[in-house]
Amino acid sequence: DLGSGDGITVITAAKRGARAIGIEYNPDMVELSKANAEKAGVSDKATFMKADLFETDLSQATVITMFLLPQINMKLRPKILDLKPGTRIVSNSFTMEDWVADETATVSEGCQTWCTALFWIVPAKVEGRWQTEGGELTFVQTFQQVSGTLQQNGTSAAITDGRLRGADLTMTIDGAQYTGRVNGNTIEGTVTAAGKTAPWKATRAGV
DSSP states (O other): OBSOTTSHHHHHHHHTTOOEEEEESOHHHHHHHHHHHHHHTOTTTEEEEEOOTTTSOOTTOSEEEEOOOHHHHHHHHHHHHTSOTTOEEEEESOOBTTBOOSEEEEOOSSOOSSOEEEEEEOOOOOOEEEEETTEEEEEEEETTEEEEEEEETTEEEEEEEEEEETTEEEEEETTEEEEEEEETTEEEEEEEETTEEEEEEEEETTO
16 A cells, blocks of 8 residues: 555455555654554554655555555556556546546445545556567557557558456457457467457567
8 A cells, every 4th residue: 555644454455364565654654554553453464664655666566555646646657557467556536647447436325535446457568569470460559458450461450449457458350359368578369250269379579
C-alpha cells in the first residue's frame, strides 16, 4: 500500500491472509501503523516501512493499492507500467488520466465519500514488429489497447478489438479470433477461423 497512513488497508489485507507491506513517509504514522497491527494480531503479516514511495522497489508486489492525489498517480505511472505484466493496481477514487481503468466499481450502500475503486492490470509490452509463420505483425500499443496490422502475401489486414489483460492478448484479424500469452519476446496461443482452431506463435523482430 503506497502512502499507507494509519495502516488500515495493510492490516485488512493481512487479516485476510495476505503478506502486506505499507510504504509511508511520515515516521509517526509508521509507528502508529505498527501499533495498530500489533493490536489486530497481524504483526507477522503486516509490515511498515518509512520510505519514499518514488524510491521504493515495487517489483515483488503482486497487488498495489493507493489513495493518492492524481498528480502523484501520474508521477508513479511510468514506474508502475514497468512492473511485471499482470501486476494488479487499485486506486481509491483517483485516475491515471488516459490510462483507462480495466474495471471500476462504486460502493453505493453505506459509503458517503471516496466510494469508487479503479482497477488496472499492468499490460505486457508488445509495441513493434513481430514475425509469424503467416507474415509480419505490427502492433501499436496504448496501454492495454492494441491495434496494428498483419502483412502477409502482399496484403494488409487490420488488427481489431486488440486488448491485453496482463500478459494475455486477444485480438481479431480478418474475422479470425486470436488469443495468446506474451512471454518476453514470444507470443504463443491459438487462432480460431471458420470453426477451426490452430496454434500460432510470434517472435519479436530483430531478436
